[in-house]
Amino acid sequence: MLNVQEELDKFKDYVIKQSKYNLTILKKKSSKNLYNSIKGKAKAMPNSFYLNFDMEPYGKFIDKGVNGKKTAYSTPYSYKTKMPPPSKLDKWIVRKGIAPRNKDGKFTGRTINSVGFKKSIQFLIARKIFMYGIKPSLFFTKPFEKAYKNLPEELIVKYGLDASELFKHTIKQPK
Numbered sequence: 001m002l003n004v005q006e007e008l009d010k011f012k013d014y015v016i017k018q019s020k021y022n023l024t025i026l027k028k029k030s031s032k033n034l035y036n037s038i039k040g041k042a043k044a045m046p047n048s049f050y051l052n053f054d055m056e057p058y059g060k061f062i063d064k065g066v067n068g069k070k071t072a073y074s075t076p077y078s079y080k081t082k083m084p085p086p087s088k089l090d091k092w093i094v095r096k097g098i099a100p101r102n103k104d105g106k107f108t109g110r111t112i113n114s115v116g117f118k119k120s121i122q123f124l125i126a127r128k129i130f131m132y133g134i135k136p137s138l139f140f141t142k143p144f145e146k147a148y149k150n151l152p153e154e155l156i157v158k159y160g161l162d163a164s165e166l167f168k169h170t171i172k173q174p175k
Contacts, residue, residue, distance in 0.1 A: 008042035018143030068133030083130030
């Protein structure tokens with residue numbers, strides 16, 4: 001069991017490290033919440049093993065993407081009738097430098113015009129996401145599949161591992 005535990009730990013550590021690396025390379029970690037939330041557990045037992053990955057619930061949408069009204073990706077998620085709430089984009093537009101600024105370059109939100117302008121920006125971005133979706137990044141899927149291919153053959157045969165089933169059962173689903 002010691003060898004199995006060692007292989008599972010290698011698998012888990014590789015997937016976490018590469019997923020975080022991918023988020024950085026793809027510039028998908030503006031708040032670092034998703035980046036910091038990626039965790040994993042692995043435990044080998046005599047007749048089975050436990051492998052679990054956990055991350056912020058929106059991580060699956062960043063990884064797999066979301067279909068928009070006009071653009072379709074190969075993903076189970078889609079916007080059908082409701083667009084994402086524009087208010088949820090408030091901190092994101094500030095982090096990305098899109099929020100209105102005053103003459104000194106400081107973010108502003110105290111005047112009626114700048115508040116209205118900021119809300120307009122939020123609405124326009126939310127509408128674009130609704131119409132065109134979120135392109136899949138596969139920041140988690142690619143390292144998971146690569147690590148699976150590198151698992152020792154004995155482990156795969158012994159436990160009858162199927163990559164797609166393992167993937168489905170190791171990601172903790174949001175409540």
